[in-house]
Amino acid sequence: VSGLGDFPEVERTLIDVETADGLLSRRVGAEDLPAEYQAVAALLEAVRAPARPEELASTTETVTAMARVRSRTTMTTTPRRGRMQLTHVRRRTAALVAGALLAATAATATAALPDAAADAARTVLETLGISPPNATTPSGANERPSGSQAENGKGAEISELALTTELEGVEKGAAISTAASDGKSQAGQHGNAGAATPNAGGSETADAASGGASAKGTDVADAASGGASAAGAANAETHPAAAAAAGGQSHRP
Amino acid sequence: VALGARFESTLAGASAGAEWALAELYRDLHPALLRYLESQRPGEGEDLASETWIGIAEALHRFEGDEAAFRRFAFTIARRRLLDARRRQARRRTDVVPSAWFAGLGAPEESETEALAGLSTSAALARLADLPSDQAEVVLLRVLGGLDAREVALVTGKAPGTVRVLQHRALRRLASLLVQEGVTP
Numbered sequence: 001v002s003g004l005g006d007f008p009e010v011e012r013t014l015i016d017v018e019t020a021d022g023l024l025s026r027r028v029g030a031e032d033l034p035a036e037y038q039a040v041a042a043l044l045e046a047v048r049a050p051a052r053p054e055e056l057a058s059t060t061e062t063v064t065a066m067a068r069v070r071s072r073t074t075m076t077t078t079p080r081r082g083r084m085q086l087t088h089v090r091r092r093t094a095a096l097v098a099g100a101l102l103a104a105t106a107a108t109a110t111a112a113l114p115d116a117a118a119d120a121a122r123t124v125l126e127t128l129g130i131s132p133p134n135a136t137t138p139s140g141a142n143e144r145p146s147g148s149q150a151e152n153g154k155g156a157e158i159s160e161l162a163l164t165t166e167l168e169g170v171e172k173g174a175a176i177s178t179a180a181s182d183g184k185s186q187a188g189q190h191g192n193a194g195a196a197t198p199n200a201g202g203s204e205t206a207d208a209a210s211g212g213a214s215a216k217g218t219d220v221a222d223a224a225s226g227g228a229s230a231a232g233a234a235n236a237e238t239h240p241a242a243a244a245a246a247g248g249q250s251h252r253p
Numbered sequence: 254v255a256l257g258a259r260f261e262s263t264l265a266g267a268s269a270g271a272e273w274a275l276a277e278l279y280r281d282l283h284p285a286l287l288r289y290l291e292s293q294r295p296g297e298g299e300d301l302a303s304e305t306w307i308g309i310a311e312a313l314h315r316f317e318g319d320e321a322a323f324r325r326f327a328f329t330i331a332r333r334r335l336l337d338a339r340r341r342q343a344r345r346r347t348d349v350v351p352s353a354w355f356a357g358l359g360a361p362e363e364s365e366t367e368a369l370a371g372l373s374t375s376a377a378l379a380r381l382a383d384l385p386s387d388q389a390e391v392v393l394l395r396v397l398g399g400l401d402a403r404e405v406a407l408v409t410g411k412a413p414g415t416v417r418v419l420q421h422r423a424l425r426r427l428a429s430l431l432v433q434e435g436v437t438p
Contacts, residue, residue, distance in 0.1 A: 020421040021402060024395040039431040040424055046377035047396050051284035059283070062303055063276045066310035070270030073311060 154180070255281045260320040268313045279306065282324065285397040286331050292378040292393055293335055293386070301338060305331040321399070328398045329408050383430060388423035391416055 015023070015037060022028030023041060030041035158180050167175050256263055256277065266274030286305055291298025308330045316326055381389050394405045402420065406413040 020424045046372045049374045055284045069310035
């Protein structure tokens with residue numbers, strides 16, 4: 001067959017694309033077709049003819065083989081829905097863990113950020129329902145111990161400072177006073193004011209400023225150091241230069 | 254649609270490995286699959302159909318859909334087996350000639366005297382095999398698979414428009430061949 005031009009009778013009665021589609025899907029019956037296509041319609045019906053017995057001769061063995069495959073497959077695979085649910089749970093768990101780690105990291109980072117960046121980060125975290133730590137207070141400062149426990153803690157801190165500082169004289173007293181008053185005492189920073197009672201004023205002011213913690217710290221320091229802690233204060237009182245330097249240094253909170 | 258309302262329960266049974274359900278699917282679809290494969294690879298249809306059914310059994314738990322989708326699923330697997338066979342043949346570089354071809358050599362006049370009223374399925378499939386392979390495949394999938402042009406496009410990886418053009422040309426060519434041979438219904 002060289003082409004449709006060899007068969008002018010077929011050329012004259014070409015069916016369109018829609019009719020061809022209808023013929024294949026049985027929407028168009030043979031009676032609606034040109035005579036040249038009646039044979040085509042009959043041929044397609046022959047192709048669709050019911051099954052012949054010989055075509056189903058191997059039913060039993062094929063079905064047995066299929067059942068064997070199915071039982072093997074059923075034993076070795078989780079049903080699809082089950083696998084999907086398992087995957088879903090795994091993904092959700094991974095997302096929760098990742099979210100928690102991210103939140104913890106973000107909260108920690110926020111506390112260490114500069115003010116402007118910390119504010120922005122805090123806003124974002126609060127939007128997500130996460131409470132970041134307060135950037136203006138050092139870590140752990142949000143939960144301050146109260147009562148005597150707090151005072152003892154501070155006393156121990158002052159005692160430690162008194163025992164370990166390499167400062168001497170006025171500087172040592174000023175450092176202890178400053179620490180005891182949480183920085184309110186400015187002892188040693190303003191020169192000699194020529195006050196008659198140089199050291200006592202600083203101590204009193206430090207005591208007042210620290211709510212007595214300074215005095216307790218000194219007591220604890222004395223007790224812990226076997227009196228060595230008092231050396232700084234004594235030096236401040238007995239050494240002329242130190243006494244002069246310490247005079248009036250702690251008269252202002 | 255042959256199984257209709259029974260399809261869902263049959264599929265569930267087949268997926269669980271019940272032989273009655275597998276047999277029902279097989280009896281419903283096997284003749285069409287066998288004719289499609291035999292027409293495309295004469296002499297290898299039975300083997301390819303067996304491979305196809307094993308492939309269906311292996312993938313049954315992944316299938317979700319209605320009866321029409323199942324037919325598409327089955328013919329997609331059959332077509333893959335067909336392509337595998339073609340690749341194997343390309344490596345082998347030999348052609349398998351079915352015995353029916355030799356049997357037909359001695360009686361050339363049969364086709365001329367054959368009336369379509371008595372045209373056997375085998376003879377009809379042989380006529381389709383005279384078409385170019387892409388046209389024959391499209392017609393077989395439409396007629397045996399019961400697939401529409403869009404579904405044939407999905408199975409073959411062609412555009413739906415291409416499928417429509419191929420099937421149109423196939424029918425025109427068939428009409429020409431039958432007129433030339435003087436075959437009338």
